[in-house]
Amino acid sequence: MSFGTPSLFQGKSLQKRNLKQLSIPVVPEGNKSSESVNSVSGLSPTVASMKLSLPKADSGNLHLRRGFKKRLNLDGQSIPEPVLPVKNYPSNENLATAPQSFVVSSPTNSSPSTSTSLTQVFTPLEDDDYVKPLGDNDPPQSSFIRSNEQMCTNSTIQLQDLVQLGRIGSGNSGTVVKALHVPDSKIIAKKVIAVENNNQLVINQLIRELTIMKSVHPHENIVSFYGATYTHSGNNEIIILMEYMNCGSLDKILSVYKRFCARNAATTEEPWFNEMVVSKISYAVLKGLSYLYEKYKIIHRDIKPSNVLINSKGQVKICDFGVSKKMINSIADTFVGTSTYMSPERIQGNVYSTKGDVWSLGLMIIELVTGEFPLGGHNDTPNGILDLLQRIVNEPSPRLPSDHNNHFSNEMVNFVNTCCVKDESQRSSISELLSHNFITIHKPKDKEFRHWCKKVKFHLKEDKQIRREDNERAKLEKKQLERAAEAAATARR
Numbered sequence: 403m404s405f406g407t408p409s410l411f412q413g414k415s416l417q418k419r420n421l422k423q424l425s426i427p428v429v430p431e432g433n434k435s436s437e438s439v440n441s442v443s444g445l446s447p448t449v450a451s452m453k454l455s456l457p458k459a460d461s462g463n464l465h466l467r468r469g470f471k472k473r474l475n476l477d478g479q480s481i482p483e484p485v486l487p488v489k490n491y492p493s494n495e496n497l498a499t500a501p502q503s504f505v506v507s508s509p510t511n512s513s514p515s516t517s518t519s520l521t522q523v524f525t526p527l528e529d530d531d532y533v534k535p536l537g538d539n540d541p542p543q544s545s546f547i548r549s550n551e552q553m554c555t556n557s558t559i560q561l562q563d564l565v566q567l568g569r570i571g572s573g574n575s576g577t578v579v580k581a582l583h584v585p586d587s588k589i590i591a592k593k594v595i596a597v598e599n600n601n602q603l604v605i606n607q608l609i610r611e612l613t614i615m616k617s618v619h620p621h622e623n624i625v626s627f628y629g630a631t632y633t634h635s636g637n638n639e640i641i642i643l644m645e646y647m648n649c650g651s652l653d654k655i656l657s658v659y660k661r662f663c664a665r666n667a668a669t670t671e672e673p674w675f676n677e678m679v680v681s682k683i684s685y686a687v688l689k690g691l692s693y694l695y696e697k698y699k700i701i702h703r704d705i706k707p708s709n710v711l712i713n714s715k716g717q718v719k720i721c722d723f724g725v726s727k728k729m730i731n732s733i734a735d736t737f738v739g740t741s742t743y744m745s746p747e748r749i750q751g752n753v754y755s756t757k758g759d760v761w762s763l764g765l766m767i768i769e770l771v772t773g774e775f776p777l778g779g780h781n782d783t784p785n786g787i788l789d790l791l792q793r794i795v796n797e798p799s800p801r802l803p804s805d806h807n808n809h810f811s812n813e814m815v816n817f818v819n820t821c822c823v824k825d826e827s828q829r830s831s832i833s834e835l836l837s838h839n840f841i842t843i844h845k846p847k848d849k850e851f852r853h854w855c856k857k858v859k860f861h862l863k864e865d866k867q868i869r870r871e872d873n874e875r876a877k878l879e880k881k882q883l884e885r886a887a888e889a890a891a892t893a894r895r
């Protein structure tokens with residue numbers, strides 16, 4: 403299966419193109435009425451004093467335009483079409499009617515406690531001003547994080563400077579949305595984690611872990627962390643701001659690939675996750691893991707396809723690192739499915755090292771090339787979580803399939819087998835794997851991999867478009883059926 407005809411492929415980043423067309427002229431200073439806008443709409447002075455000139459309608463602009471239409475509030479519910487609260491903007495309505503939910507949150511429309519926390523959260527600290535991780539019994543802090551990358555010229559990110567563009571996805575713990583940071587026109591990802599019943603233990607733990615994340619300096623294989631906050635008025639939620647990766651996670655790419663295969667059943671070309679791609683992804687994951695451990699003694703503990711993100715520049719980065727064993731367990735109590743990539747020693751409660759992440763990488767590779775989770779696919783779904791855990795511990799190690807449909811190189815087979823050794827002491831370490839033949843053979847293929855990422859981006863867009871059309875068609879058919887049924891009922895009466 404291939405990526406389709408190259409002629410279809412447009413290598414440009416849609417986002418960048420859109421952003422270039424999103425001109426943001428600043429309303430001249432001293433315009434008093436723009437300040438009154440702030441207090442009404444809840445916009446920060448920066449956002450409120452800018453006017454957004456949306457690009458003219460053409461297919462290339464649909465993405466951003468649609469993003470504005472489909473904004474979500476913090477609960478993931480759609481919010482009304484924005485009326486940009488800008489003086490002199492032709493389509494502007496009465497300022498007093500501007501929707502309050504245009505921005506995420508703001509001091510002006512929040513309770514006093516939240517206002518305090520939100521205004522403080524993204525204020526930068528001095529370089530050496532790291533916050534000491536909290537102890538179990540320490541009270542949670544409402545604000546403590548700053549950017550670890552110079553996100554914008556004045557290095558602060560105010561929540562109220564963000565405009566939500568659309569939902570990216572959700573996992574067991576939260577929902578991720580795409581947001582525009584208006585002052586520098588950057589797209590970022592915002593993860594919102596609802597904390598039920600104000601669970602103090604979970605909050606403390608999350609805050610501790612976010613504090614650790616904050617201390618990690620940017621690395622080419624780690625998703626940059628821009629800031630986080632805990633809001634405790636209304637819904638209790640933790641908001642994490644991070645780098646946006648425009649090809650999404652490997653699980654998302656795998657789903658798109660499966661739909662692509664279903665639509666193009668006759669095509670029998672090379673699979674998307676070919677050996678070069680798997681090698682480059684593995685290399686990036688191993689380098690990220692190595693950096694986290696060598697520099698910060700952080701063990702990732704949650705390597706899986708949804709935590710490996712890709713962008714069209716050809717970068718592969720890991721996210722959601724530093725989640726402690728305690729935290730994973732507390733989430734696993736509530737949510738089924740988080741433990742599936744756990745290594746045998748972890749399940750058995752034995753000493754856990756970075757080799758646990760090596761096991762997870764092995765499972766992830768099998769899943770990418772076969773399209774199925776190795777311990778539960780092929781019509782052999784485990785009978786609940788206990789059965790799955792039992793399989794990991796007691797059954798033979800997962801392996802790449804060796805039937806006539808699958809021809810894997812000796813290097814790749816050996817690499818996967820080396821990752822999936824059940825006895826942790828016999829399993830290879832991260833540094834050993836970094837010099838494995840499977841990694842070194844493909845290491846120089848940066849250009850090919852970049853090209854692959856761009857093609858993925860193209861197919862993601864294509865898939866989105868097809869699904870949107872399918873949905874619209876289904877809605878139309880449903881409406882027509884309803885109308886026909888109504889007409890038949892009327893005729894009978």
Ligand SMILES: Nc1ncnc2c1ncn2[C@@H]1O[C@H](COP(=O)(O)OP(=O)(O)OP(=O)(O)O)[C@@H](O)[C@H]1O
Pocket residue numbers: 570571572573574575576577578591593625644645646647648650651653654708709711721722740
């Ligand atoms: N920084 C990001 N850039 C782009 N997409 C992202 C980013 N972070 C997350 N996503 C997407 O959002 C989805 C949801 O992420 P989230 O971290 O909430 O859950 P998850 O990793 O899928 O599952 P879990 O909660 O079990 O870890 C991911 O699957 C991924 O596709």
